[in-house]
Amino acid sequence: MLELTGNDVRELRTRRQLSQAELASAMGVSRQTVNSIEVGRYTPSLPLAIALARFFETTVEEMFHVKEQ
Amino acid sequence: MSRSSKSVTTYWATPAICVVGGLAYLISAWIGGRPGLGLLLLLIMLGFGGVVLLAGRKSETVRHLLDRRDERITAIDLRASAAAGGVLIVAVLIGAFVELGRGHSGEPFTWLAAIAGVAYIVAVIHGRVRG
Numbered sequence: 001m002l003e004l005t006g007n008d009v010r011e012l013r014t015r016r017q018l019s020q021a022e023l024a025s026a027m028g029v030s031r032q033t034v035n036s037i038e039v040g041r042y043t044p045s046l047p048l049a050i051a052l053a054r055f056f057e058t059t060v061e062e063m064f065h066v067k068e069q
Numbered sequence: 070m071s072r073s074s075k076s077v078t079t080y081w082a083t084p085a086i087c088v089v090g091g092l093a094y095l096i097s098a099w100i101g102g103r104p105g106l107g108l109l110l111l112l113i114m115l116g117f118g119g120v121v122l123l124a125g126r127k128s129e130t131v132r133h134l135l136d137r138r139d140e141r142i143t144a145i146d147l148r149a150s151a152a153a154g155g156v157l158i159v160a161v162l163i164g165a166f167v168e169l170g171r172g173h174s175g176e177p178f179t180w181l182a183a184i185a186g187v188a189y190i191v192a193v194i195h196g197r198v199r200g
Contacts, residue, residue, distance in 0.1 A: 030129045033141040042141050 087118030
């Protein structure tokens with residue numbers, strides 16, 4: 001079993017100088033959802049995780065950090 | 070139907086239900102000889118629909134509850150609906166127990182509880198078939 005320990009979404013977003021609202025608009029979700037993902041309060045669905053990874057030209061596994069339970 | 074036109078349709082579904090529900094209240098009350106009550110209920114339903122639409126302009130949460138484009142808010146809506154359904158079922162069961170305790174048949178609460186139970190089973194089967 002894998003446990004999600006964190007992600008690089010905020011770092012990737014700020015590196016591109018995007019606001020949460022701009023990223024949310026690009027992903028078709030709310031700003032609150034982007035914030036929840038960044039702080040680790042919400043785990044996105046696989047389609048949204050893949051969309052985020054494609055947007056930032058990385059992979060889901062590189063963007064989302066997991067550890068073995 | 071494209072995603073955006075589907076979202077627009079979904080966005081207007083709740084206000085449309087308010088209008089249709091309000092008109093159904095009006096017609097039912099009119100047939101029952103209480104047009105004044107029907108008009109009041111119609112106004113309440115239209116008012117609720119209007120408040121929801123206005124709140125949707127200000128609140129991101131309400132907007133996405135209406136258009137269902139945001140997966141997190143849709144999941145919140147699903148959990149909130151399940152919680153509301155659970156509370157409703159408890160209320161129906163309590164109503165049935167009270168009515169049975171008073172020596173009555175328990176109707177309409179027993180029928181409502183049966184409908185809820187059948188609906189749950191159908192939903193589980195539907196969900197299982199769809200994977």
